[in-house]
Amino acid sequence: MRKISYLFLFLLFTSISFGQQTTVSNVLNLRSAQHSGVILQQDKLVGYYIFYLKEQVDKNNNAYEVELFDDNYNSTGTFEITRPKSSYLAEMVYNGQNFMLHFYDKKTGYEFVTYDRDGNQVGSSNIPKKEVSSWDLMRIEQNSSSATENVTIYPNSTEGFVRNSYTKNKKIGYEIIAYDNAANQTWSYASKETSDMVETADINEISNGIVTLTVTKKKNLTTKEMRVYCALLNANDGSLIREFELGSDEEGQRSLLKSFYNEKKKTITIVGEYYKKGDDILKSKSEGLYVKELNEAGEEIDDKKYAWKGDVDQFADVNGDSKKERPFYVYFHDVIISKNGHIFLIGEQFIKQVSAGGVALNVLASAAGGQTNAGMFEIMIADMVVVELDDKKELVDFKLIEKKNTSVILPQGMGLVSTAVLGYYMKSAGEFDYAFTSKNKEKDIYDVVYIDADRKESKDSKTKSDLMIGLINVKGGKLTNNRVPINCESKSWWIRPAKPGFISVSEYNKKAKEVIMRLERLSY
Numbered sequence: 001m002r003k004i005s006y007l008f009l010f011l012l013f014t015s016i017s018f019g020q021q022t023t024v025s026n027v028l029n030l031r032s033a034q035h036s037g038v039i040l041q042q043d044k045l046v047g048y049y050i051f052y053l054k055e056q057v058d059k060n061n062n063a064y065e066v067e068l069f070d071d072n073y074n075s076t077g078t079f080e081i082t083r084p085k086s087s088y089l090a091e092m093v094y095n096g097q098n099f100m101l102h103f104y105d106k107k108t109g110y111e112f113v114t115y116d117r118d119g120n121q122v123g124s125s126n127i128p129k130k131e132v133s134s135w136d137l138m139r140i141e142q143n144s145s146s147a148t149e150n151v152t153i154y155p156n157s158t159e160g161f162v163r164n165s166y167t168k169n170k171k172i173g174y175e176i177i178a179y180d181n182a183a184n185q186t187w188s189y190a191s192k193e194t195s196d197m198v199e200t201a202d203i204n205e206i207s208n209g210i211v212t213l214t215v216t217k218k219k220n221l222t223t224k225e226m227r228v229y230c231a232l233l234n235a236n237d238g239s240l241i242r243e244f245e246l247g248s249d250e251e252g253q254r255s256l257l258k259s260f261y262n263e264k265k266k267t268i269t270i271v272g273e274y275y276k277k278g279d280d281i282l283k284s285k286s287e288g289l290y291v292k293e294l295n296e297a298g299e300e301i302d303d304k305k306y307a308w309k310g311d312v313d314q315f316a317d318v319n320g321d322s323k324k325e326r327p328f329y330v331y332f333h334d335v336i337i338s339k340n341g342h343i344f345l346i347g348e349q350f351i352k353q354v355s356a357g358g359v360a361l362n363v364l365a366s367a368a369g370g371q372t373n374a375g376m377f378e379i380m381i382a383d384m385v386v387v388e389l390d391d392k393k394e395l396v397d398f399k400l401i402e403k404k405n406t407s408v409i410l411p412q413g414m415g416l417v418s419t420a421v422l423g424y425y426m427k428s429a430g431e432f433d434y435a436f437t438s439k440n441k442e443k444d445i446y447d448v449v450y451i452d453a454d455r456k457e458s459k460d461s462k463t464k465s466d467l468m469i470g471l472i473n474v475k476g477g478k479l480t481n482n483r484v485p486i487n488c489e490s491k492s493w494w495i496r497p498a499k500p501g502f503i504s505v506s507e508y509n510k511k512a513k514e515v516i517m518r519l520e521r522l523s524y
Helices: 133-146 356-367 417-427
Strands: 008-012 015-017 023-024 027-032 035-041 044-056 059-072 074-085 087-094 098-105 111-114 119-128 154-157 160-168 171-181 185-192 199-207 212-216 227-234 240-245 256-262 267-274 288-294 300-307 331-335 345-355 372-387 395-401 406-411 433-439 446-453 466-473 478-486 492-497 501-507 514-521
Touching: 008 478, 027 154, 035 087, 035 199, 059 160, 074 087, 074 098, 087 133, 087 154, 133 160, 154 199, 160 406, 185 446, 199 240, 199 256, 212 267, 227 267, 256 331, 331 417, 331 433, 331 446, 345 433, 345 446, 372 417, 372 466, 395 478, 433 492, 446 492, 466 492, 478 501
Parallel strands: 008 044, 171 199
Antiparallel strands: 008 027, 015 023, 023 514, 035 044, 044 059, 059 074, 087 098, 098 111, 111 119, 154 160, 160 171, 171 185, 199 212, 212 227, 227 240, 256 267, 267 288, 288 300, 331 345, 345 372, 372 395, 372 406, 433 446, 446 466, 466 478, 492 501, 501 514
């Protein structure tokens, strides 16, 4: 497995803990999905959790276990869940207070169940299959069959959760739904049922009582003309604070790649690319990046542009290198705000292109009289991107951190999706090389970790490690980057954030039927 940072662990286990390492024995099988994660308290990592199959209760039911660990992998507790065998765990999300588990059953539909950290069921709710939109079903069944993630649920502070979904409108629409910790629906916000546009929404951020959405609108699925909007919702009651279009026909279109809340300034900042008048946002290379600052009412405070030619190219050669002349798009994964007020935007380049492998698979399947889910397009993932702005949002640096390109074949139909939406799809499927950002706000230290497919320890070295970690470190507002080789005894592994100065590395030994989870010190 190329990356198993997203694992559904089907285990029977006996856990032995040694401090900074734990061994889970009698592991029967592994399946790719993100059913393990970290436990945070006020943005500080304090532990880990893992969900796994414990045993078959009878011919119709399975018993699952959730085990909790502290930040040194000492077990702090377990609890058991009994579920029908036909029930598939699509998502598991922790909000700092409770877990929400999203189950899907092909016969009955959706079920959302919440538990506290002691294993007590807090509440549950169901959505019958006939009430789930066909687009929602297509997404979850595709993720189930391809063993990729289904990311639709987000923590809403410690008060509950927010989920985005498709709706059965006149055309495709979207709905944003909030739940409390007992899985009761508290509010919903949806596109108009009578809309003549295909409308989709992706959750950018939920912070300080505000939900920020990227909304796209098209006349139909195949048209190339697309409008991008930013919508702000009140996270407490779902009321619309403001929705506005990014760009216009007169000045050119804009995309929305990332939003973040600045706790110190009490403002919302959105980041994206801008295009010249008449350019096609799906095909044309953008003119540069923009950063727009809003107050909590969604009103504009500031709007700055950074052109590729004239601004960015003084820091990075984004025009002279033939590799970088291609119209790469950037998906921004995270934002770091250091104590000196400098803002670091952490992104990754990607581009859609025709897939030789996808074409070959379709030709072979057609010749054999069969079908394949592989599309004709693929996403090529390229370098990491770090944009540094000072406290006045002046461009300080634009750094391209090279890593080996990787590619992912898109499922059929995804080639028609807009580039902005493709970035969200790649993120939800766990296909980017970016892994996570460890944050220690108190000490002003941040570690951005990503996977580099080039496993050589240096350019001149012929040695390869089992795993090469890319590390971007921001300490006291100063940025450095490094590569850290890690060796594993098995071919199946995944990584997680850890306490400052460490990374969590886990691996599955199929022959020994065990999972070993350990902390490894990072070298800067």
